[in-house]
Amino acid sequence: MAETQSPVGSVDRALLILQEIGKHSRGVTLDELATRLGLPKSSLHRLLGALKHRGFAAQPEPSGPYFLGTEMLATAFRFYETMDLRTLVRPLLLRLSDEFAETVHMAMLDGGEVVYLDKVEAVRSITMTSVVGGRNAAHCTGVGKALLAWTYPTDEAIKAWAERYGPLATRTRNTITNPAKLATHLDQVRQRGYALDLEENEPGVRCVAAPVFLGRTAPVAAVSVTAIKDRMSPARLEEVGHNLRRAVAEQV
């Protein structure tokens, strides 16, 4: 399908400029922006003038590099502090539910547990322990391991977390309860880019989960796809894992 055009070209250009400046926290020159965006310098200069006018871009030194401005940051921060993140993640959940035809969840980390914030149940749903608003242990759920892996990105940080919130409870014969083993396991999660729950929380239930970063280094949430083990063969797990990662990267 051909890529659709933005309905207002000059606004589209301005947004692309903001995105590009956003990638350069040490500032970026007009010349470099023109090169990266393929825009004539005079047009770019005028669009930057418009962004500076409302504080979305800043140029602290005359003829110097450009930065995102305080108005861009403050508008985003103010909104985020009082918004409901579910509102922005739910379209992703709906897409995942449609794409994988399984139940999908969104959760956040809270100490040693995860809190389920949203859920879209598949037609062929299964009875599960997860209830929106409910909690589960982090170390033995897909969303929990996805959140732990990137919130505590080193073995030491994971061990410190386990020391504070442990001991890690056994839920099934597959549950990882040894902190050192969990740390090693989460190294693999980081390398793969998604977490797997192989009947670690509930017998017969498997899950694939990915972190949602929203531009941050630590995840703000995780989303998961859950199914009974008969519908989650190793090949299927890998397929879902890759597609989940891509969908998250594309949409949030």
Add this chain to the structure above:
Amino acid sequence: MAETQSPVGSVDRALLILQEIGKHSRGVTLDELATRLGLPKSSLHRLLGALKHRGFAAQPEPSGPYFLGTEMLATAFRFYETMDLRTLVRPLLLRLSDEFAETVHMAMLDGGEVVYLDKVEAVRSITMTSVVGGRNAAHCTGVGKALLAWTYPTDEAIKAWAERYGPLATRTRNTITNPAKLATHLDQVRQRGYALDLEENEPGVRCVAAPVFLGRTAPVAAVSVTAIKDRMSPARLEEVGHNLRRAVAEQV
């Protein structure tokens, strides 16, 4: 002086739309936006389409309310995590230094102390304890009290802070060292909107400080104007306090 026009009108409109949506974390309808911004609905609808196209605005439900989109949030968050906040605050410091003809600072809270991150010295400078990169106690400096007042916005929170980082050291005969008195004092700071250091940190030195929020509920930094007491009469303190608040509100 007449207000200058943005060099690209349609971009300016789009940014105004983003700012307005940013004020409504529960979402805002097209009709309400049109009313608040004084824009024809068809123009507004097209501009919103452009913002949605790049993910800066979102409309999770068809014909439903609009929200800031994940691209707007992610671009701001990603940039902020690796930027140097001094870059954006320094123009404010230069303006304050020019306006008040005194030495100005920018600082952040770190536990029981503040860290001075930037400084613009006035022509008629005074020898002071503050060194960029250096630290000072939070409870007896203007920037420290500005940061404490809004980072710990209740008496209980202040007392808990004092219990953790206390005892509060005496620096001059004016230093507030009693946590309950500090809490009461910080109530007054919140009501006034700026903090005062009346020779609490250094004999003969007075200071006015205001928090910098950048859209958040807790301040990301504080800025201050410092002078010897002979140049900071009670009337002058009030004048500087009001002008400082206004300058901060206008610029960051």
Add this chain to the structure above:
DNA sequence: CTAGCAAATTCCGAATAATGGAATGCTTGA
């Protein structure tokens, strides 16, 4: 269940805004 109402969306002729190449200005380094 249907009609009316209000908000959202689409359409398209008109006109205004945005464009970008060329020229100019400024700063830095040799």
Add this chain to the structure above:
DNA sequence: TCAAGCATTCCATTATTCGGAATTTGCTAG
């Protein structure tokens, strides 16, 4: 001091954006 390179300004030209009117959609009340 001069040249080079980046930033900024100018203005004739182009085409994008505009907004009122019409249409569509969804919800509510009778």
